[in-house]
Amino acid sequence: MSSRIEWVRESCGLLRSIAEQYDVTRPFAGLTIGTGIHLEPKTVALLLTLRRGGARVVSTGNLNSTQQDAVDYLREHGVDVVGGPTADEREHDRHLRTVLEARPDMLLDNGGDLFVRYLEQPYPGLLGGTEETTSGRARLRPLREQLGVPILVINDSPIKQFAENKHAVGQSVFESFMRITNRATNGRRVTVFGYGACGKGVAANFRNAGSLVSVIETDPVLRLEANFDGFAVPDREVALAMADVVVTVTGARDVVTAQDLHLLHDDVVLLNGGHFPAEIAVGGICADERVKSVTDITDGITTIRLHDGRRIHLLTDGHMVNLAGPRPLGNSIESMDIGFALQARCLEAVAGGRVGAESVVVPVPRFIDEAVSEAYLAMA
Numbered sequence: 001m002s003s004r005i006e007w008v009r010e011s012c013g014l015l016r017s018i019a020e021q022y023d024v025t026r027p028f029a030g031l032t033i034g035t036g037i038h039l040e041p042k043t044v045a046l047l048l049t050l051r052r053g054g055a056r057v058v059s060t061g062n063l064n065s066t067q068q069d070a071v072d073y074l075r076e077h078g079v080d081v082v083g084g085p086t087a088d089e090r091e092h093d094r095h096l097r098t099v100l101e102a103r104p105d106m107l108l109d110n111g112g113d114l115f116v117r118y119l120e121q122p123y124p125g126l127l128g129g130t131e132e133t134t135s136g137r138a139r140l141r142p143l144r145e146q147l148g149v150p151i152l153v154i155n156d157s158p159i160k161q162f163a164e165n166k167h168a169v170g171q172s173v174f175e176s177f178m179r180i181t182n183r184a185t186n187g188r189r190v191t192v193f194g195y196g197a198c199g200k201g202v203a204a205n206f207r208n209a210g211s212l213v214s215v216i217e218t219d220p221v222l223r224l225e226a227n228f229d230g231f232a233v234p235d236r237e238v239a240l241a242m243a244d245v246v247v248t249v250t251g252a253r254d255v256v257t258a259q260d261l262h263l264l265h266d267d268v269v270l271l272n273g274g275h276f277p278a279e280i281a282v283g284g285i286c287a288d289e290r291v292k293s294v295t296d297i298t299d300g301i302t303t304i305r306l307h308d309g310r311r312i313h314l315l316t317d318g319h320m321v322n323l324a325g326p327r328p329l330g331n332s333i334e335s336m337d338i339g340f341a342l343q344a345r346c347l348e349a350v351a352g353g354r355v356g357a358e359s360v361v362v363p364v365p366r367f368i369d370e371a372v373s374e375a376y377l378a379m380a
């Protein structure tokens, strides 16, 4: 794994050039940054960049995604890592609170976990920080008045939307389907649920690979956009009945449930690229009386056999297919390099007072989007 971490660090051109600049500018000298984000090779590259800027970094991971090798590597390189891999919510809560006991000057949050706990026991001097996700933005926005410090939401940068959610998720969901099933996509009928940024990328990547793609989207405006982009937008029932492959990328629950079993044809493959495993109601489907057996066929593939002989194959138990299953790599290094360059530049702007207290839970400022775009294009 260390060699994988080295490979990722080597491939993060933006973060490497920011780190070189930080050796001189030291924007975080004397500051502590508390982080609560997945601890895996790409975040290692980010956290070590912040160290190069002079920060003391106190980190813990997210629930169920921490990689021990990343923890070991970070500790070897001077990051204070609290805890290790855990799926226990109470233990995770303790880790987050331990990060806050260091009274960080800035927080790099993922899902609002740190900022929400900070509000339970605020301490003087918090300068602000960043929030990575949409779900964190939704959680923190009602707390803006109490928070009262600049918090920049990385997911709301247009660059993150197209570079990661659209292009990288599209590619990696497609790549994961190929890697796990080893099946051809040419001529396959693929139904994509959701035509947000991620769904657009998924639909485009399967189409590029010769599939006949249909889009199911609850928002009629986006349905129209899918139609103008050249995808079929049939009724939900028709799309499910035709599908050889069904992909959910909506962020919603119960998008495909046991009530759809009668529509699915033999040998259909179901996979989810959305954040929550509840998009495909796996529990309800497996418990349905029409199900004869549920068998883990091979790493990442579960086959659900119905009494009438049909087989439904579920990938990675409905968890995000590009981050679960055999050898999950997640989104491309370049897309994460861009997102994490936004993180570093946003934290730098907060540390340097370039964004004021009015910027509580707001998108990445335009000047940072422009600087990161120019830096990436200059490297290309």
Ligand SMILES: NC(=O)c1ccc[n+]([C@@H]2O[C@H](COP(=O)([O-])OP(=O)(O)OC[C@H]3O[C@@H](n4cnc5c(N)ncnc54)[C@H](O)[C@@H]3O)[C@@H](O)[C@H]2O)c1
Residues within 6 Å of the ligand: 164, 165, 169, 193, 194, 195, 196, 197, 198, 199, 216, 217, 218, 219, 222, 249, 250, 251, 252, 254, 255, 273, 274, 275, 276, 320, 321, 322, 323, 330, 331
């Ligand atoms: N796998 C990854 O690496 C990765 C990366 C980024 C985001 N995500 C996740 O992917 C999901 C989608 O992200 P996004 O940025 O595209 O969000 P988005 O909000 O832009 O798009 C989701 C779309 O799904 C539609 N939708 C909701 N319920 C639906 C339903 N029942 N049937 C059909 N359409 C429905 C919505 O109208 C919306 O247009 C989120 O859960 C997000 O957290 C995954």
